[in-house]
Amino acid sequence: MNLIWKLLKQHVSIFELGVFFVANLIGLAIILCGIQLYSDIKPLLVGENSLIGSDYMIITRPVERFGQEPLRFSGEDIEELHEQAFIADVGAFVSSEYEVYGGVVFSGQRLSTMMFFESVPDAFVDVESRAWRYEIGDKVIPIIIPRNYLNLYNFGFSSTQGLPQITEDMIKRIELDIELSGNGLEEHFRGSVVGFSDRLNTILVPMSFMNWANERYADGSDAESSRLILEVADPASPELATFLRERGYVAEEQPAESSKAMYLLKVAIAIIVVIGVVFSILSIIILTLSIYLLLQKNIDKLENLMLIGYTPRQVASPYVRLTIALNTAIMLLGIGLAAIAQQLYMDHLSLLAAGDLPCSPIAAIVAGVVVAGATALFNIAIIRRKIGQISRKR
Amino acid sequence: MKEIRLSNVVPEIFAERDDLRSGVWCGDVCFERGKSYLIEAASGTGKSSLCSYLYGQRGDYRGSILFDGVDISKFNTEEWCRVRRDSIAILFQDLRLFGELTAIENVEIKNRMTHCRTHAEIETWFEELGITDKRDVRIDRMSYGQQQRVALIRALCQPFDFLLLDEPISHLDDQNSDIMRDIILREVAKNGAAVIATSIGKSMNINYDKRLKL
Numbered sequence A: 001m002n003l004i005w006k007l008l009k010q011h012v013s014i015f016e017l018g019v020f021f022v023a024n025l026i027g028l029a030i031i032l033c034g035i036q037l038y039s040d041i042k043p044l045l046v047g048e049n050s051l052i053g054s055d056y057m058i059i060t061r062p063v064e065r066f067g068q069e070p071l072r073f074s075g076e077d078i079e080e081l082h083e084q085a086f087i088a089d090v091g092a093f094v095s096s097e098y099e100v101y102g103g104v105v106f107s108g109q110r111l112s113t114m115m116f117f118e119s120v121p122d123a124f125v126d127v128e129s130r131a132w133r134y135e136i137g138d139k140v141i142p143i144i145i146p147r148n149y150l151n152l153y154n155f156g157f158s159s160t161q162g163l164p165q166i167t168e169d170m171i172k173r174i175e176l177d178i179e180l181s182g183n184g185l186e187e188h189f190r191g192s193v194v195g196f197s198d199r200l201n202t203i204l205v206p207m208s209f210m211n212w213a214n215e216r217y218a219d220g221s222d223a224e225s226s227r228l229i230l231e232v233a234d235p236a237s238p239e240l241a242t243f244l245r246e247r248g249y250v251a252e253e254q255p256a257e258s259s260k261a262m263y264l265l266k267v268a269i270a271i272i273v274v275i276g277v278v279f280s281i282l283s284i285i286i287l288t289l290s291i292y293l294l295l296q297k298n299i300d301k302l303e304n305l306m307l308i309g310y311t312p313r314q315v316a317s318p319y320v321r322l323t324i325a326l327n328t329a330i331m332l333l334g335i336g337l338a339a340i341a342q343q344l345y346m347d348h349l350s351l352l353a354a355g356d357l358p359c360s361p362i363a364a365i366v367a368g369v370v371v372a373g374a375t376a377l378f379n380i381a382i383i384r385r386k387i388g389q390i391s392r393k394r
Numbered sequence B: 001m002k003e004i005r006l007s008n009v010v011p012e013i014f015a016e017r018d019d020l021r022s023g024v025w026c027g028d029v030c031f032e033r034g035k036s037y038l039i040e041a042a043s044g045t046g047k048s049s050l051c052s053y054l055y056g057q058r059g060d061y062r063g064s065i066l067f068d069g070v071d072i073s074k075f076n077t078e079e080w081c082r083v084r085r086d087s088i089a090i091l092f093q094d095l096r097l098f099g100e101l102t103a104i105e106n107v108e109i110k111n112r113m114t115h116c117r118t119h120a121e122i123e124t125w126f127e128e129l130g131i132t133d134k135r136d137v138r139i140d141r142m143s144y145g146q147q148q149r150v151a152l153i154r155a156l157c158q159p160f161d162f163l164l165l166d167e168p169i170s171h172l173d174d175q176n177s178d179i180m181r182d183i184i185l186r187e188v189a190k191n192g193a194a195v196i197a198t199s200i201g202k203s204m205n206i207n208y209d210k211r212l213k214l
Helices: A003-008 A014-045 A075-083 A147-161 A168-173 A207-217 A238-247 A256-297 A299-307 A312-352 A362-392 B047-054 B077-086 B103-114 B119-128 B144-156 B174-191
Strands: A056-060 A087-092 A099-106 A109-115 A140-146 A175-182 A185-197 A227-232 B003-011 B028-032 B036-040 B061-067 B088-091 B162-166 B194-199 B210-213
Touching: A003 A299, A003 A312, A003 B103, A014 A256, A014 A312, A014 A362, A075 A087, A075 A227, A140 A147, A147 A185, A168 A185, A175 A207, A256 A299, A256 A312, A256 A362, A299 A312, A299 A362, A299 B077, A312 A362, A362 B077, B003 B047, B028 B194, B047 B061, B047 B162, B047 B194, B077 B088, B088 B144, B103 B119, B103 B144, B119 B144, B119 B174, B144 B174, B162 B174, B174 B194
Parallel strands: A140 A185, B036 B194, B036 B210, B088 B162, B162 B194
Antiparallel strands: A056 A227, A087 A227, A099 A109, A099 A175, A175 A185, B003 B028, B003 B061
């Protein structure tokens, strides 16, 4: 048997270590269950792509009766939105104030339709493209269309009508014939689709083009906007929901119910995790005291070992190993308990979900490694510090 | 390490005394490798303090102690560990053995770190010193004289340039004291090392190169 360990295991209190083990295991298991539960429920409440899309929301003022002019946002309204802490940025949609005809030549036939353009400040556009710029005099207008349009055609229309499916690249190669008219002018441009947006459900052109065209084909009066795009830190935040409701603003495609559920979920999980953290902290305090007591009781042996030439690191190593073993065991058991709990609640959750839910305790494993690792490092630092103090005692 | 030099060294508690008559304190003393020194002292003159200073246990002195010209007050923990493993072996007055371990384990705990001696060498010393039968007995069940012999064996389980012996034979009879001396002189000669022994009366029968009065 290792002689150092034989010497230094004196005064190791099985009872104190046992209390630490149980308390820390309970704490860790609660933390891991909470985190795992959160990561399992979150995708049920928030749609796909929410990580990208959820930071932005589009608001309007509702149309209340047929034929009503849409209500617009005044400069003060926008100013007020800017001032809210939970809103990071506000962008206004600018619509075309002139007539737009779009046409395409398709197997010798010219198809043409009335359409409209809108613009938002570039910061809100989720398409990265070098083609997305317009300078006055350019004959080509870059256009971004919603990816939905393409999906609608490919999956809704073409497949049922026996038409070929088209890819994004194919659309980008099509040259559109754009006719703008207003203010007694009628001019032709070419249009080119440069990208597809998941965020903006409209036909977008660059703001620079829009400003120039509104000036040229309309009176250029600074029209107020009927739609705004907001960048928000947390679309599920209750302050935001309350604010929008009080002002009578309506968020497009805002999952109101799920955001409330999401909020309640966050609160519930936070409470669970806090309880787990309290348990863990108490258990770490117990272990810390126990280590101090242990080192204090063995101080003569530690001192003598260093006097016969052992380094502080060598002397600390039995305790360091003990700590690592304890924390590893706690980590494995904690992750195991979280995985068992996951199996139990997943049976209920899967009733809510349409398909099979992925059931892997990844979140618990990652959190377990992080928490147990941090605990072990903290313990090791305490041991090294205390032994360092003993070695310098002269 | 070739030499240990004490320059104007005095324990802090003696620093204000003006009646100090000492061959070591407040003087310039040099211990050289290959020689043997006896430091004779009355109790309370700081004999164990001197050993503690030389071994880096304590630093409550004035003046400077130099190992090969380097001031030891600058040594960090790592450097002291190296000195204690490779340069200075010590037989503590209070032995500092581990009561929970057996005689052989007390020796092994050092030798496993230095890998300096073979099992056969260690067994031979046990035999020569007449404690083979105590080999597997816990230290705290042994007499002080027996413990002293175990502590010597442990001290020899490392390479050294200086062997510090703090009252090495205080609890030994003359016969055992001579056996110990023979082993020490043999190992010191093999290492080309120096012996620095202290005594408050009884001292090992060696032809010391220098005797100092503390």
